[in-house]
Amino acid sequence: MMNTPGLLPILATGLVHTYVGNRTWALAGVDFAVERGEVVALVGPSGAGKSTLLTLLDGRLRGWHGAASVLGLALGPDRPPDRVRRAEVGFIFQEFALVERASVWRNVLNGRLGRTDPLASLLGRSTAADYAAAEAALLDTGIAELRNRRVDRLSGGQRQRVAIARCLAQEPKLILADEPVSNLDPLRSERVLSLLARTARQRGSTLLFTSHQPELAALVADRIVAMRDGRVVFDGPPERLDPTELDKIYRDEPLEHAPEPVP
Amino acid sequence: MITAADRPTTHAAWPAMLPSLVVAAVVIWAAATTETDWNRLGEAGPRILEFLGRMLPPDLSVMPEVARGLAETLRIAVLGTLGCVLASLVLGPLAAARLAPAWVHRPVRSLLALIRAIPLLLVAMLMVGAVGLGPLPGILAVAVHATGMLAKFYAEALDDVDVAPVAALESAGATLLQRLRFAYWPQIAPVVLRDTIFRFELNLRESLILGIVGAGGIGFYIQTYVRSFQYEKAATVTLAIAIVILLIEGANGALRRWVS
Ligand SMILES: Nc1ncnc2c1ncn2[C@@H]1O[C@H](COP(=O)(O)OP(=O)(O)OP(=O)(O)O)[C@@H](O)[C@H]1O
Ligand SMILES: [Mg+2]
Numbered sequence: 001m002m003n004t005p006g007l008l009p010i011l012a013t014g015l016v017h018t019y020v021g022n023r024t025w026a027l028a029g030v031d032f033a034v035e036r037g038e039v040v041a042l043v044g045p046s047g048a049g050k051s052t053l054l055t056l057l058d059g060r061l062r063g064w065h066g067a068a069s070v071l072g073l074a075l076g077p078d079r080p081p082d083r084v085r086r087a088e089v090g091f092i093f094q095e096f097a098l099v100e101r102a103s104v105w106r107n108v109l110n111g112r113l114g115r116t117d118p119l120a121s122l123l124g125r126s127t128a129a130d131y132a133a134a135e136a137a138l139l140d141t142g143i144a145e146l147r148n149r150r151v152d153r154l155s156g157g158q159r160q161r162v163a164i165a166r167c168l169a170q171e172p173k174l175i176l177a178d179e180p181v182s183n184l185d186p187l188r189s190e191r192v193l194s195l196l197a198r199t200a201r202q203r204g205s206t207l208l209f210t211s212h213q214p215e216l217a218a219l220v221a222d223r224i225v226a227m228r229d230g231r232v233v234f235d236g237p238p239e240r241l242d243p244t245e246l247d248k249i250y251r252d253e254p255l256e257h258a259p260e261p262v263p
Numbered sequence: 264m265i266t267a268a269d270r271p272t273t274h275a276a277w278p279a280m281l282p283s284l285v286v287a288a289v290v291i292w293a294a295a296t297t298e299t300d301w302n303r304l305g306e307a308g309p310r311i312l313e314f315l316g317r318m319l320p321p322d323l324s325v326m327p328e329v330a331r332g333l334a335e336t337l338r339i340a341v342l343g344t345l346g347c348v349l350a351s352l353v354l355g356p357l358a359a360a361r362l363a364p365a366w367v368h369r370p371v372r373s374l375l376a377l378i379r380a381i382p383l384l385l386v387a388m389l390m391v392g393a394v395g396l397g398p399l400p401g402i403l404a405v406a407v408h409a410t411g412m413l414a415k416f417y418a419e420a421l422d423d424v425d426v427a428p429v430a431a432l433e434s435a436g437a438t439l440l441q442r443l444r445f446a447y448w449p450q451i452a453p454v455v456l457r458d459t460i461f462r463f464e465l466n467l468r469e470s471l472i473l474g475i476v477g478a479g480g481i482g483f484y485i486q487t488y489v490r491s492f493q494y495e496k497a498a499t500v501t502l503a504i505a506i507v508i509l510l511i512e513g514a515n516g517a518l519r520r521w522v523s
Contacts, residue, residue, distance in 0.1 A: 058434055084436070086433070086435065086436035087435060087436030089434075091431070091434045093427065093430075093431055095427055097430060097431035098431075099428045099445065099446055099449050100425070100428075101449045101452070102445075102449045106449075110431075110435065110437070110446075111435050113432060113437035113438075113441045114435045114436015114437055115436065118441055121441060121445075122440055122441065122444050166431075166435070170435050170436075
């Protein structure tokens with residue numbers, strides 16, 4: 001199938017995926033697009049398929065079906081994107097995925113690995129641009145004073161900021177964030193999420209983040225996409241996400257189109 | 264009520280007893296078929312005392328030779344360890360299921376198991392045949408023999424790492440080498456250091472006897488002094504070895520505490 005992706009950061013049609021051994025679809029036909037510079041929140045109950053969708057868009061999921069293009073280039077289910085593409089898409093992991101025994105500074109610099117000469121970086125040399133980007137990311141996330149601390153000596157909230165800083169240091173055109181503020185208290189959640197959205201807007205990056213707090217997501221996002229049982233069940237501006245819609249998304253009973261079992 | 268069916272049968276008890284029976288059979292076989300004059304054990308007490316008496320006082324005049332021999336053994340252990348570390352840095356990743364496909368890591372693992380199965384002295388004799396007498400065959404033998412274990416340990420360390428940061432670096436565009444350096448290495452470093460120190464200690468202990476087959480080091484003097492009944496000199500060698508081993512053990516203990 002031929003898409004006309006133009007320069008849309010994300011264009012997906014008919015995405016279908018099921019994990020080996022599972023009896024239901026993790027993605028049951030997802031269509032959606034994200035425009036350049038948009039800040040989009042992906043909400044929905046646990047197991048809706050949000051992380052699966054983000055992993056697919058990051059090029060780390062195998063064996064899916066459908067068509068997806070990211071930053072204007074088609075993505076295949078069996079070939080990982082090349083190094084340049086991987087560097088252009090940043091990912092913030094639900095479980096941080098930091099190198100525990102390394103310092104905050106080293107972890108943030110790791111975000112630059114896709115953009116540095118491999119040999120030079122192995123010898124411990126980074127470019128001035130690397131240092132500047134890492135420095136800016138530390139400042140933006142407010143963890144400059146923690147730079148020499150080892151990650152295994154940090155609190156959950158501090159780790160979360162390191163994970164965000166690593167992604168910002170990467171200077172990605174598209175940021176995929178899987179519950180980037182799940183470990184912060186309500187006040188900090190809002191601050192860090194606003195910061196992430198603001199930084200993305202300032203840098204002209206596109207941001208797609210998942211969240212379990214629709215109210216908070218509505219506060220910072222331009223647009224809300226809701227998933228349930230592997231499908232998109234709401235897509236619109238935050239204002240339209242009223243209690244009726246929320247009830248439909250999160251209600252604890254099957255929808256009319258409950259997921260058919262995988263054949 | 265107990266019925267006949269509930270009663271444990273003699274047959275059911277058999278499998279549980281089997282291991283003990285096998286062990287007993289093996290011990291009896293070993294004792295019965297070894298051509299040992301068990302009566303000698305009775306007279307052994309005074310004989311052993313007499314033998315020990317002949318080792319006293321240790322003849323310290325051979326200290327220079329002993330020191331030279333020990334230094335050579337130490338060099339064999341150091342260079343042999345260096346060799347097995349270098350080989351393991353290549354073979355370890357190739358034996359790791361995380362990094363190498365099955366058609367690579369399976370044969371590499373079998374090769375390492377095979378190397379482990381050959382005793383050091385045997386490897387040393389083969390090396391002496393290949394490159395002649397002296398410390399060189401000793402170094403090569405230690406390097407080859409120790410790689411069998413060390414590469415396996417390195418592979419296990421690699422397979423035990425947390426993959427999340429590896430995936431994160433891959434997502435950011437890091438190459439395989441960059442991932443090895445910045446995601447794998449920080450995680451495995453303490454384990455690799457600990458295993459390498461452990462292997463060095465083993466290498467030193469095992470290379471003490473290499474001289475017996477002409478592969479260099481202090482072993483040559485043990486062999487010479489014992490064969491020529493110079494027990495006072497043999498005593499000096501034994502003492503010197505014991506002291507070196509204790510020193511190395513102490514140093515390694517300290518090093519390991521520092522690593523963890
Ligand atoms: N690695 C995996 N192996 C097998 N099944 C998986 C795996 N990851 C997710 N799933 C299943 O796929 C479905 C979608 O999971 P996914 O993690 O995408 O949901 P989510 O919306 O991110 O949930 P949460 O909000 O709890 O993070 C779930 O039914 C889940 O059990
Ligand atoms: Mg998730």
